[in-house]
Amino acid sequence: MKAEREELRSMMDGLCLDTGSSYTLTTGKQSSFYFDCKKAMLNGRALSLISAAFLAEAESLPVFPVAIGGLTMGADFIVAAVIQRAFESGRPMTLGSVVRKEPKKHGTKSRIENELAAGTGIMVVDDVITSGSSTDTACREFIDSGYRLEGIVALVDREAGGLEALQQRYGCPTRAIFRKSDFPRIA
Template sequence: MSELSDALKECGALQFGEFTLASGAKSDYYINIKKASTDPKVLGLIARLMADKVRENGIEADRIAGVVLGAVPLEAALALETGLPFVMVRKEKKDHGTGKQIEGDLNAGETILMVEDVVTTAGSCVKGIQVLREAGADVKWVLSVIDREAGGAEALEAEGVRFIPLVKGSELLGER
């Protein structure tokens, strides 16, 4: 995936220093996928690579899903590439408006491909999977841009979900 690694580096998504990750872990590098997903060229590349993975892995989903905020541009771009509709999963139910935790149409029994930006421990992804399952969805796959290789793959496997990253953190760092 050197094309993706190069694009992430060129747009400034790969950063070095002292960072605290969403999981609470400390890291000497950070992958700011929002920098990549707000760049049309890089977002287009990610969407094409994700669509390739969908085809290569024989994924036949009814719908794409992702947790707000990081996954939203990724799932929208992938929806445009594949023609699959998507839903957005909020981390918490809204306390105003419709009070929904899932935005978009979701029908019980639908097969879901979940999209993530960066998977570290997969904590927010697992919560999103649980919300979707409570709504009657069958989440079978998680497709992410980056696997930081910090237990996320194992956590998703424990949920009975197949994890497919575009690139692993060690590959990204190894190509510096």
Template sequence: MLRSGRTTTEYFDKYRFEGDPVLLDDIARAMAPLVPRGIEVLAGLEMGGIPVVTALGRHTGLPCAFVRKQAKTYGTCRLAEGADVAGRRVLVVEDVVTSGGQVVLSTAELRNLGAQISEALCVIDREQGGAAALAAEGVSLSSLLTATDLRTTS
């Protein structure tokens, strides 16, 4: 069962690459050229986007924001921690995109905070409607790999 509610016979265990510092670094190095020019902040989505965005920040030198699914009700009470997103061109970063639901929700929340978002980047696009859902919100999705790529290389 995926976050989108869909069931699948294929599961991409993202924690296998997110928990391996050498592999995660290789992925971030390969993703760095995919970061659009003019991006000022990388915004990693809870939970899987956070290790990816941290590693990607090391390769791009860009500051990172860590985006919760909901703002905390204590402490800073912020939705996004780390780099300030208001008035800045922000790239939303996720590990795996299926329907794009969480990216759409988080993008709307970041825009409410003043972030300028027109692009998102993920490690794996499952090619199950995420790109179209994001395009409907004015966000183009790029990915390092797609489900098709992984099927043809296995």
């Protein structure tokens, strides 16, 4: 697994990490680096490595979740890839839910795509965590709908305090596959 994590880190460094400019983050703050993780999630090999990494993180949680979910758009590809890998390998995390930024304006008018039964244990995921506000939105929506948070996992933690704030707020295990300090170009 270590070789696969290093391969993924290297791919993310090459595909996703932009430096040398000023980038405006979701928080509104400026940064000299930016992780565009969609570039990895839209690469077959990288997505395979991402799904393996998230499934390994799920297995390390005190309670293995039966579902995975998060806020659209940062979680969509992760959720789909992990539930497919879990299904194909016979693991029980084969259900996914995605929180919309706004409720649907038609049909069911729901805020959660594939809303699951109250009491469902879920691992909430995101591609990048800075302040944690996007992940917090998903967590609050899942809790309000009766889900149990079993853990929060990000692909990249920008080490700006967001992951720690989520840990403090929800009291469940919080992790990141990679941290800003794992990328020597910006560490």
